[in-house]
Amino acid sequence: MENKTTPKDYITNQLNEYVARMIQIRHLSSPEIFGIEQSTDYASLLLKNFQQIGVLAEQNRRVIQEIIDPILQSGDLLDSETIEVIRTLCDNLINTKDIQNLDLPLVYLLTERLLTDALAKDDMDYRIDMLDREIENCYFFINMTKRVMTNPSIVASYRQKGLMALEQLLRYLDKDLFLTLSEQSRHIVLTNSRYGATLYECLDPQDYTMADTQIQFLKRAIEIIRDPFYRNAAPDFDWKYQEFRIYEFMTQIGYNFPSEDIAQKTLTYADFCMQLWESAPDYYKTVSAWEEVKGRRLKIQYMAGVLSASDYLDQLYQLYTKRDATDYDTCGFDMNVEYPLDYLIYRNQDDQHKKKLHMVRDVYQSSLSYIFHMPKQGLLAVALDPYSRMLISFEEYPGIISFEQMGLCSFAALHPPTYVHSKMVANITRCLTRHLLEMKPDLFQDVFAFLKLPSTLSSYDAVIDFAYHAAICHDFGKLMIIDTIFVYGRKLFDSEFDLIKEHPSVGYRLLSSHSSTKKYADVARGHHLWFDGSRGYPLDFDVAASPLKAIIDIVMIADCMDAATDSVGRSYNKGKTLSDYEKEVQEGAGTRYAPWGVELLADEKTRQDLEYLLTKERLNLYAETYRLLSSL
Numbered sequence: 001m002e003n004k005t006t007p008k009d010y011i012t013n014q015l016n017e018y019v020a021r022m023i024q025i026r027h028l029s030s031p032e033i034f035g036i037e038q039s040t041d042y043a044s045l046l047l048k049n050f051q052q053i054g055v056l057a058e059q060n061r062r063v064i065q066e067i068i069d070p071i072l073q074s075g076d077l078l079d080s081e082t083i084e085v086i087r088t089l090c091d092n093l094i095n096t097k098d099i100q101n102l103d104l105p106l107v108y109l110l111t112e113r114l115l116t117d118a119l120a121k122d123d124m125d126y127r128i129d130m131l132d133r134e135i136e137n138c139y140f141f142i143n144m145t146k147r148v149m150t151n152p153s154i155v156a157s158y159r160q161k162g163l164m165a166l167e168q169l170l171r172y173l174d175k176d177l178f179l180t181l182s183e184q185s186r187h188i189v190l191t192n193s194r195y196g197a198t199l200y201e202c203l204d205p206q207d208y209t210m211a212d213t214q215i216q217f218l219k220r221a222i223e224i225i226r227d228p229f230y231r232n233a234a235p236d237f238d239w240k241y242q243e244f245r246i247y248e249f250m251t252q253i254g255y256n257f258p259s260e261d262i263a264q265k266t267l268t269y270a271d272f273c274m275q276l277w278e279s280a281p282d283y284y285k286t287v288s289a290w291e292e293v294k295g296r297r298l299k300i301q302y303m304a305g306v307l308s309a310s311d312y313l314d315q316l317y318q319l320y321t322k323r324d325a326t327d328y329d330t331c332g333f334d335m336n337v338e339y340p341l342d343y344l345i346y347r348n349q350d351d352q353h354k355k356k357l358h359m360v361r362d363v364y365q366s367s368l369s370y371i372f373h374m375p376k377q378g379l380l381a382v383a384l385d386p387y388s389r390m391l392i393s394f395e396e397y398p399g400i401i402s403f404e405q406m407g408l409c410s411f412a413a414l415h416p417p418t419y420v421h422s423k424m425v426a427n428i429t430r431c432l433t434r435h436l437l438e439m440k441p442d443l444f445q446d447v448f449a450f451l452k453l454p455s456t457l458s459s460y461d462a463v464i465d466f467a468y469h470a471a472i473c474h475d476f477g478k479l480m481i482i483d484t485i486f487v488y489g490r491k492l493f494d495s496e497f498d499l500i501k502e503h504p505s506v507g508y509r510l511l512s513s514h515s516s517t518k519k520y521a522d523v524a525r526g527h528h529l530w531f532d533g534s535r536g537y538p539l540d541f542d543v544a545a546s547p548l549k550a551i552i553d554i555v556m557i558a559d560c561m562d563a564a565t566d567s568v569g570r571s572y573n574k575g576k577t578l579s580d581y582e583k584e585v586q587e588g589a590g591t592r593y594a595p596w597g598v599e600l601l602a603d604e605k606t607r608q609d610l611e612y613l614l615t616k617e618r619l620n621l622y623a624e625t626y627r628l629l630s631s632l
Contacts, residue, residue: 008081011067015085018063019092021056022102022489029488030416033629043622046417053488060489062351064106065255072109073497078117083126086110088135094140101483104144105139105493108137115165121500127414131169132192138162139198147388147480150505153204154498157345166192170176175229179582185236194221194246199390201256202467202594211257214249215265240280244287245361247273251293254300263303270297287434289331295319295339302346316343317359325370332348336370361400369632372413387414388480403514404469404589406475411627414482419628420621422472427613428558429471433464435606436554440596445549450519470520471555474527477507501537504528526552530592553594557585560593565614568622578610 028049036042071082078086092112093103111133118130141158149156172178172189181189197217200210225228225243247269254266277284277293295316302312316339323335342362347353347360367390374383391410396402411419436445438458444463445455451466453459478485481499484492492500507524511517526543529536531553532545543552564584567575578601585597600606 001417008085012085012088013062013507014067015089015093018060018489019089019102021043021060022093025053025056025489026102026486028056029486033626039623039626040619043568043619044413046622050568052515056469057489061491063314068106068110077120077213077297078114083114083117088112094137096107101140103487103489104137104140105496106485106490108141108495109493112136112630124180125182125185127183128172132188134165135169135192135196135199138165139195142199142201144481144483145387145499147384148499148502149204149304149392149480150509151491151502154502157401159199164266166196166199169251170196171306173224178230178233183236187237190224190230190234190237190242193224194242194249195217195545197221197249208257208259211253211262214253215262218246218250218253219530223489226372239289240283244273244276244284248275248288248293251296251300255296258299258303260305263300265305267300267304270300273297289329291319292331293324295334299342309346313343313347313350313353317353320363323366323368325373328374332370333386337367337383337390340367340388341390341393344390344395360397364401364406365632368409368413371410372629372632384480384483391479392513394497394514396516403517404473407473407479407510409628410479412625413632414479415485416629417623418475418478418482418485419625420568420618421562421566422475422617423624424562425474425558425619426468426471427617428561428610429555430464430468431606431609431613432554432558432600433467433551434460435603435609436550436596436600437463438601439533439603445598446547447550466519467554468552470523470551471558473507473511473517473520474555474559475503475507475512476524477503477505479510480506501528504541505538512516522546522548523552523555527555529556530588531556531594532591553597557597559594560584561602561614566618578607578614 010590031045031049033042036045058201071078071086086484090107093107111130111290111523115130115134118127121127125447138161142155145155145158168614169189169192170186172181173193173606178186178189178305197214200214202210204210215245221242224553225239231237231239248477250266250269254263274293274297277288277290281290298312298315299320300309302309307315320335320339320343323339325331325336326331343353344360344363353359367387371383371387373535373555387410391406394403394406408422411422447463447466448455451459451462453462478520484496487496504527508521511521511524525538525541526546526548529539529541529543529552533539543549546552561578561581564576564581565578582601585593585601589595589598601610
């Protein structure tokens with residue numbers, strides 16, 4: 001029989017399969033624990049799943065190499081069929097209606113390619129559509145990269161690109177130009193007269209310049225909805241929705257920037273938002289839930305001095321108690337993460353609520369449980385915005401929860417393989433530190449001094465314990481970019497690796513914020529730097545000057561050892577043997593690895609302990625992970 005499959009059909013099928021595999025990989029990398037009867041079965045399931053992920057990822061890499069890369073690298077104008085299949089792929093990988101985000105970086109690259117093509121053509125609808133997509137994707141990237149607090153230039157680059165696209169798009173608000181547009185393009189331009197304000201979002205609640213810029217932008221949007229010209233030119237545009245969303249955006253600004261000045265500037269709009277919602281609840285509940293409107297307005301009222309701290313906290317906690325732990329819409333995130341976070345931040349402003357410490361444990365426990373049970377298919381990036389604020393604003397409560405505990409539990413809930421990796425690196429570090437202290441105690445003189453301990457045998461246990469906990473925390477910076485860590489379906493793009501390289505600096509900043517973990521901060525910052533400081537990241541950290549240089553070098557070896565020998569969480573390779581890794585250390589001794597690493601790994605007692613850790617103990621940790629997740 002004659003094969004009637006066209007090149008377009010083949011490409012479409014390959015790209016559809018790419019999307020299906022990305023969905024499958026998400027499920028395989030974070031399997032449901034329900035139905036698993038024994039803790040030992042969890043490790044077996046993950047090993048099996050990641051073997052399958054490796055096969056799926058290789059298939060995806062071929063699709064990128066054979067189909068996507070040639071499109072991205074071509075300087076030719078694109079034909080209509082290619083444009084159609086790329087648009088469809090982007091829509092399938094990012095579905096804003098269902099809050100799905102399967103591969104934002106790939107969508108961004110494809111959108112950039114389409115935008116370049118559109119700007120070279122005279123098709124106005126095509127150009128406006130691609131400018132719209134560019135703005136939306138830049139917003140998504142701003143939302144992702146603003147969590148990387150250590151390198152503002154990353155988020156600034158996406159903001160600049162988004163604002164350039166927005167500037168071009170809003171030129172069509174010129175009344176003469178506006179009348180030349182199709183109905184669809186008019187609607188896109190009007191929508192962005194409001195939506196463009198999102199490009200000014202940031203994670204720093206003290207950046208009031210951004211808040212004022214957003215307010216002025218939205219005031220212009222209000223002028224547009226009140227202008228009869230635009231209403232007459234776009235009679236089928238949903239003006240009712242547009243007005244509500246403008247007021248809601250204004251409310252969000254007051255909610256995000258906790259200052260009396262910003263609250264007073266946005267309180268009127270928060271009132272308008274509530275009044276509109278109550279005037280037509282059947283319509284507006286399809287836009288936003290009452291609890292969303294209510295909770296944000298409460299905070300603005302408190303910041304503006306309209307509500308007392310006690311009244312605000314009472315009403316906020318009442319909203320929290322009505323949460324639905326299975327709701328993963330925007331209201332669900334507010335009720336389960338945002339509002340309890342605000343409660344924790346402001347509870348110290350009221351003497352009565354300050355005493356209710358039992359609520360603290362409840363809030364953190366329920367938030368972790370909510371994140372763990374979240375469908376991982378595409379919601380992770382959405383959840384990380386409020387969750388990253390929770391980590392940044394985290395306050396330790398001795399006897400209730402520490403930042404180390406919060407970080408570890410967060411890894412378990414968000415990405416179990418990284419939880420196991422953290423514990424493995426800690427166990428390997430403890431083993432290496434113990435044996436190295438026996439072999440070469442002089443290497444630890446600066447560590448003894450840093451810990452204010454005598455350099456005697458009696459201090460060894462304290463140094464070993466310190467090294468263990470420092471290693472537990474070494475990857476905490478990854479919590480802010482866990483959605484990038486989740487990328488298993490293909491090789492990382494340069495933009496993603498740029499984010500990955502920030503995690504030591506982000507971890508340093510997070511750990512430095514808490515009294516119990518700031519002593520470990522240098523270890524987090526330096527664990528990806530080579531022994532001789534010539535390579536790795538961040539290169540602006542003089543690792544040789546750190547009093548914890550010996551611990552950093554140990555954690556670096558432990559980190560690489562676990563990564564090299566593990567088969568879970570690393571779809572791009574099969575785990576090596578300890579002997580294979582030992583050869584790697586020998587080859588890199590004095591440059592990448594500390595020269596004493598060769599002697600240490602050759603020691604028979606050290607090897608016996610390591611062989612146990614890399615086999616039985618790793619399986620024990622997956623069983624431990626299962627028990628921890630079962631408790632969430």
